[in-house]
Amino acid sequence: MVGITGVGSGIDIDSIVKVLVNSERAPKTAQLDRLEKTTVARISALGTFTGALNTFKTAVDSLNKASLFEARTASSSNTSVLRVTAATTAPAGNYSVQVQQLASSSKVGLQSVSGSGAATFNSGVMSISVGSTSFDVEITEGNNTLAGMRDAINEAGRSSGVSASIITDDSGSRLVLTSTKTGASNDIQVSVTEDGVTSGNNALTSQAFTPAVDPDNADAFLPPSSTTGAAGVISKAQSAKLTIDGLQLVRNTNKIDDALEGVTLDLVAAQSSADRLEGKTINLTVGVDKAGVKSNLQKFVSAYNALITTTSQLTAVVPVDGSNPVTGPLLGDSSVRNVLSALRNEMVKMSGEGGVRALADLGITTEKDGKLTLNDSALTATLDNNFDQVAGYLTGDDGLMGRLAKAVSGYVSTDGVLKQRTDALNGTKKNIDEQRKALDLRVEKIQTRLYAQYNAMDSLVGQLKRTSESLSGMLANLPGFVRKDSK
Template identity: 50%
Template sequence: MNITGIGSGLDINSMVKAIMDAERAPKAASLSRLESKTTAQFSALGQFRSAISDFQTALKNLNDSALFQKRTATSSNTDYFTATATSSAAAGNYSVQVFNLAQSSKVALAGFDSATTQVGTGELNITVGDEVINVQIGEDKQSLSAIRDAINAAGADKGLSAAIVNDPSGVGGARIVLTSTNSGSGKDIQVEVANATGDLGRLAFTPPDPTATNYQPPAADPDDPRAARVISFARDASFAVDGLLMSSASNTIDDVIEGVSLTLKKPQSAEDIANANTFNLAVAEDRAGVKANLQKFVDAYNKLIDTTNSLTRVTQVGGDSGTPLAGPLVGDATVRSFLSAMRTELGNAQGSGDIRILADLGITTKQDGKLEIDSDKLDQALERNFDQVQGFLTGEKGLMGRLEARAEPYIQTGGILEQRTKSLQTTLKNIDKQREDLDRRMSAMETRLFAQFNAMDMLVGQLSQTSQYLENQLSNLPGVVRQDRKR
């Protein structure tokens, strides 16, 4: 703590503070203004770079030939079948009929009194197509529920499962129902019993010829309501493409039309089949996918324009007399050069076909500089000139490739915006250093001022003491008349 002004009576602390404030204020204000401006520019360049990056992503998505190789497969009635297509599918229309679906085998074995009934011991050999599943029934597995568990354990990885179904009336009893996930003709479930004791032999089952029943499950035997019966036969799907009758062990068919996968959902009614009613399968270019990516391109460009407008706008505040509020990148040469390059490429004509400029796709520039899409015109261009659209947009010399080449120098590692950003970071570091230098200089100045004012204070104090001494001495001299100071 400085105790000053004792000799002179002056408020030296206030005087030093006033001088310090007057000396610091201009430089501190200048550094604050520079810091605020630099920080705003740093943030603005980050926003600008992010908008360019989003725009470049949209460019890359459109500049991908795979986008134009995609195919769509459309069913006229998805209740009966659906379809997907790969790039190898040829565009075209096909008629489809669905007579019946592929299904797997399901049988109900002989019924017993309850799930706890002790059936007997031995082994079950369950055949599903070419697969034979062996189930050993020991002394500890004689109940119907234990046999069910043993079947599930043995058939878990072979598409076979077992469940117990109980007839509440007790007439049908409790029975094991076997279900296979393997569809297709010739894969009906058959059960053979060997080395049987007790009533285990009743679980043996040989399915009837499905063709003899026209694929319809036989009714329960009224004379033996607990007899084994078929719930569903295994069979192939039956369908036709362009009038050609076909069959498949699965309801998903990949090898009928090249590059197209059909999934059968429901068979047609007997009346539909009798009337030869068909559904349409349309395989075409993925125009919707191209259109969606063009919309993303327009949205990204418009977002870029919105961002640059907000960063370079001058807003009048408080009427005509107010000070305008300027955006952080007003008059920025980097922004101007980038937008100029983009507009130049967007307006350049290319090739000699029907698609030479964006306007041929229905994409035009509005008065505010943003793009807009005429959806109907774009649909027509994609329908009539799909290949030309691909040539116009993709490739190194396509519009998207040229725009990418123009944008890359700005956002690449070590590019224009990164260099600008590093320069601003250096400026911010220099501002911190200048503040530290200013603090050191002010500290030294404060020390010097206090030393000078304290020296003056001591001198004034000494002179005041000397003056009082002389005045006292002179007033005591003989013949000296004391003068009234007020006169």
């Protein structure tokens, strides 16, 4: 509304202008609304179609990897004793393994002393060796207590994998040294040299240690004594021992990767002596990863069926009683038609060689609704009998998955058909917004012009009414003038 209108004429100018403006705006607004609705619906539909195609292409690309068919599975019949993994270089095979002994590291208890961690020692140097590795620990006035020696050993032995702790038993307190280095001949030994600089309550030489063989067991060392306080071996460093198909192996670690090509053995526990005496073995099996291939084929079938479902919804025609049918936003769309046609053409082509030349050879067939179905038993049989031929049929630029990927890539790539179409539709949507702004400006000008015209008319009518009233008054005052309505 522009000010107060219709005063002079009494005409409802606001209503007249509003009707005229709306009659000018309505057709164009309705046209833009229809165009915008259609454009937004097509943008959304193309996004849905692109998403389904990308999901399908992901499934296709997963099957078009040679590494999928090179993957190996490795299993152990007793994972509480032996665990196993296999690389792609591992040849398929079956092996019988017996784990006789695990590799372990050395742990020793040195001579005990009284006084707990505060017990003091003469100063000097402790040389601690583990196999061919050794390091020195200087004992001075600043660290000549049992606790101080523990801390000094932990600091100096960090890079060598040796740590120290204090255990107090019935005989007193002692240093316990532990190594992380496994394998036979890696037992901890300690040699000591005193320098006479600082004196303590205990001789530093009391902490010297060399493992002593147990006279009752030639394969063991004497343990520490909680009665006399003598030093001894808590656990002996030893190598892992096992047999593979009856062949003896000795290794310094429980992770063995040099016994079978491409296979890593993780020894978890040794078999019981009874099992070993009875000759019980663990079955180790290395084979191709058929389960991985089967899983990816199922994902391919699911992705293709999802694509068919999506395109069916986007191109559907739903009859409505007494009205026009409801149609999908991509009904008759050439991109949908061309993609599906290209995919179907590739899937019916015979390629490869031997017993696998079509999807049907993998147990994958097409149903009446255009979707795929997978026969698990047929697929399993093909993977068992023609695994290498499956890889040849599916992978590579000329394989089925390579051809399907190529058929889809032109549509879903960053500069593909669907991206270009979406950009064009977004351009149309932007243009609609600009047309709405232009329409608002044009209607505003029309409204301004109409108000100016009607207000001018209103002013003129008002002037004419005032003139008429003035003339009527003047005539009424003339002598002998008789009004027609006078009595």
